[in-house]
Amino acid sequence: MVNPRPLKLRSQIAPAPAGDVAASLPIARVWVDSGVYHLDTPFDYWVPARLDVQAQIGVRVQVEFGKQKHEAIIVNRLESSANEGSLKPVLKIMSPVIVATQKSLDLISSVSSRWAGAPFDIVRSAIPPKVASIDSDFAIGVPHGEIPIATPDTYAEFKLPQSLSGAKIRAMWCLPPHVASAFLLAQLAFQRSKFGQVLVVLPDERELLRVHRNLEALGLGDQVRRVDGHLLRSERYRNYLEITQGLRKIALGLRGSIFIPLEPNSTVIVHSEGSEHFYEPRMPSWNVRDVALLRNSQEDISLVFSSYSPCLEVGRLIDSGYLSMISSAQRVAVSAASQIQAELIPSRIFPAIRKDIQLGPVLFLVPAKGYGNAVLCAHCRNIALCDCGGRLLQSASSTPPSCTLCQLNFANWRCKECDGSRIYIASRGIDRFVEELGRSFPNFPIINSAGEHIVSQVEDAPSLVVATPGAEPDTDAGYRAVVIVESLRFLAHSDFRSDERMREQFFSAASKVSPKGHIFIVIDDSHPIVGALARWNPAPMVRRELKQRKELQLPPYSRFIVLEAATKEISMLHTGLLMAQKERRIPENTKISTPRLGASEKSSLSLTCQLGDAEKVVDFIHELQRRRSASHKSLITIRVDPYKLA
Ligand SMILES: [Zn+2]
Ligand SMILES: [Zn+2]
Incomplete structure (x- = not known):
């Protein structure tokens, strides 16, 4: 392996400038959208006098790079360059609008170092594509009207925890039960907007729309702008510029919005901070939580994470005192009973649930989509397998079992062990739960919310509402009861985050119960989640898990890097x-795993290093990748601190 050391790149050499050069700061330092990984360092160009006024930091320009014309973004204006005398000129201004600030460019630069990526790959996520028809409204020198001040006309004061009202805060807010998270976030956004702008980063569009509706209900619609990619390109670009230029107070966005420029004293709120949606799937694979923390260390902003139960990374920062913890601990009515046979609802809690259904909607949280996700022989409990080795599943009550691998149907299924012909559904999905719950609690309407068919709202009338995590419908007055069935199956996909995810899913579903309602959980009542829900306090569980991680020096107490390459x-x-x-x-104590050979052409290996060594290790990998790019080798996939440790 070649020793990776910084590449010396040739500057873009051209004849000495002809014509006038800008009088002051004649050099523009730019990031070029070259699409080539190792050409990721900034390059210098000279600024013609005619472009001087418009060629500001954060403006998109066109430059000649190699033999072609490329888009670039100005990251600095300088008095001189090391290659002065041999520089090419900036060719033209692509758009006179400033789309990035010094601070936001610094953030992009830090993120590219932290996740071993090229800055322009982050620019593509961070800054929406330009739309020429919008540009003219936002160019330098275009006068704007008076900036309206956020004063909701139907303002209903909601008392937030005192610690959220400080001018400069850095906190994790564990949300209370009985109040919709979108309502709380709208209140928080409004109350923080007294200090500066507010950015609320949400995990998905559904949650974003909820918060938007709540802000509109407060009469703040005019102050709020969505900046997510679900909008039309022109609308998104206009909204992005309105926030960037300080014309609106509150921005609502998804993952990429974490980079949007904000005024000093602004607040960044990251809701559901442990969500997998916050991990960028493309390279470089940054995540919103860690970018927000970087941003907080570089800018004069407040930072609030909010969810029902903190993820382990945030838990570590609460432990170390870096983040303050704002708890909503209170007593909540919780009953637990474990499954004795295969009965869905244990008899100990059945009568109480039936009583609650008479009074209003009851939410049943179930662990999986589908119908029968595993099929056994009803007689000998042998797992039903296809000849190809695939497991059988049943996608609906009316269809025969079929193979999960080759899709073969088994209309006349026979057990290979005992020749039995009756099947038993072992891994129930929501459609099967709906059937069984309908039989257990007859004569009530049943609402099924999962996958592609999410029900957004249910009425405050007796009904069974069956949902998978994240698909729970809203109610006006809260559910009479929330029932979590087959609780241990929520942990079935055992990975690094299964406990963390389960806590958030259970707390989030349970939060939808009305103040007079009950939470029922089908699990052994000695399980720590039962006490955590009853006290509405996930902290002891998080602390216990962190203690184990620390002893084993596992993330978040070490940095984990996965490299994927051709087998x-x-x-x-x-x-x-x-x-x-x-x-x-x-560094010596970095653990380098043996390669894990993949089923396809790709295989992976991992590096686990101490947090203090992380920068050195990532720099090494970054430089290694640049070397591969420069010598036309295929790039490896680099994931620093991925969601899944596999
Ligand atoms: Zn059998
Ligand atoms: Zn098969």
């Missing part, structure tokens, strides 16, 4: 990394 190259990559470690170019 035929993975062992060479592995050998190279071991060699680099021997030569102390990778």
